[in-house]
Amino acid sequence: MEAKDRTLDYIIDEMIDTVKNSQDEVFEIAEDSRKEYENMHKELLVLKEQVTTVIAESDQLEYKARVARKKLSDVSENFQLYAEDKVREVYDTAHRLQTELLVKRDKEKILRDRRDEIELRLKSIEQMVERAESLVGKISIVLNYLNEDFKQVSDLIHDAHEKQQFGLKIIEAQEEERRRLSREMHDGPAQMLANIMLRSEIVDRTYKKGDIDSAVKEMRNVRMMIRESLYEVRRIIYDLRPMALDDLGLIPTIKKYITTLEDQHTNIKFTYQSQDKRLDNQYEVALFRLIQESIQNAIKHANASSINVYVEITDEKVIATITDNGSGFEQDDKKDKSFGIIGMHERVDILDGDIQITSKVGTGTKVWIEIPIV
Known part of the structure; x- marks a missing residue:
């Protein structure tokens, strides 16, 4: 058993090192992208000033060229009234101004194209930085879980077979989470980005055709x-780790989380009795994850249409109950002891608390949690 314990500990250590290295690499990508964004933004500001200047110069040249053409027309109509040198001077001036105007317009087009190219590139880099920062946040969550929860679970599990099975469940859960994130990224941001690329090409073609109004509409x-x-x-980032938990505390974070779910899934009622003071981070994180897991189980597995969440925080303890009207399950059936429920028990045990799950097929499920505050 000790050999198997050491093997799992080794695997966890290797996972932590790998995740840390990945976090550093993603952070470097984010920093490089941010520097590139700053440099290109500076170039864009310069280009915009140049475009404005060139447009003003083009307008002046166009006016001068128009005056010169009119003068040339007058000279041509009254050729006999002007000396040959005067005629040549008027012609040369008109020709020179027209040539300068064409050159200036070519320059304006080049500057505009470069400006538009940089603006598109900046949007792309901005999205890349957003994704990289999102990944860094997700990886931090994974590291925290590996460093804290995995280590404590490893210390608590003594039976070699149970530990092996738990390790397999962890790998299975990780793969499922990756698949879920992959689906969400593919169906959400990735699909939207593909549409944005298509729309940007439409903008480009419309602008080149000279239909400015349609191009502006497409840009909107x-x-x-x-x-x-x-x-x-x-x-997606909020589902992994709501930043409000660190900034605002447990109760506001639960409120925000439930509000988000109500917009998309089901009717959720949240009531609470709470002290004004904040709980230690370990309690807030554990309680939020326990409530989140209970709600997700009710939505995804029990197909509940109504969920009631109650939280009571006193100086000595925290009590939480999550009740749903879903399909429920037979508690004696071993297959219903999913990794999610095992993880909930482990979280509560770590904090010396108690959890009771009452359920029956067709009558819904009630999760009762009590955690003492040390």
Whole structure:
């Protein structure tokens, strides 16, 4: 058994090192992208000033060229009234101004194209930085879980066979989480980004045809799609680790989480009695994850249409109950002891608390949690 314990500990240590290295690499990508963004943004500001200057110069040249053409027309109509030198001077001036105007317009087009190219590139880099920062946050969550929860679970499991099975469940859960994230990224931000690329090509073709109004309209659509993509990315990040938990505390975070779910899934009622003071981070994280897991089980596995969440926080303990009207399950059936429920028991045990899950097929499920505050 000791040999198997050491093997699992070795695997966990290797996983931690691998995740740390991945976090460093993603962070470097984010930093490099941010530097590139800053450099290109500076170039864009310079280009915009140049475009403005060139447009003003083009307008002046166009006016001068128009005056010169009119003068040339007058000379041509009254050729006999002007000396040969005067005629040549008027012609040369008109020709020179027209040539300068063409050169200036070519320069303006080049600057505009470069400006548009940089603006598109900046949007792409901004999205890349967002994704990289999102990944860094996710990896930090994984590291925290590996360093804290995995280590404590490893110390608590003494039976070699149970430990082996638990390790397999962990790998299975990790793969399932990766598949879920992959599906969400593919169906959400990735699909939206593909549409944005298509729309940007439409903008490019429309602009080249000279239909400025349609190009501007398409750009508005592109901006709206970008905002939707950012919303999807932030939603995925929030599902993994809500930042409000660190900033605001347990109760506001649960409120925000339930509000998000109500918009998409089912009717969830949240009531609470709470002290104003904050709990230690270990309690807030554990309680949020326990409530989150209970709600997700009710939605995904029990197909509940109504969920009631109650939290009571006193100086000595925290009590939470999550009740749903879903399909329920037979508690005596071993297959229903999923990794999620095992993980909930482990979290509560680590904090010297108690958890009771009452369920029966067709009557819904009630999760009761009590955790003492040391």
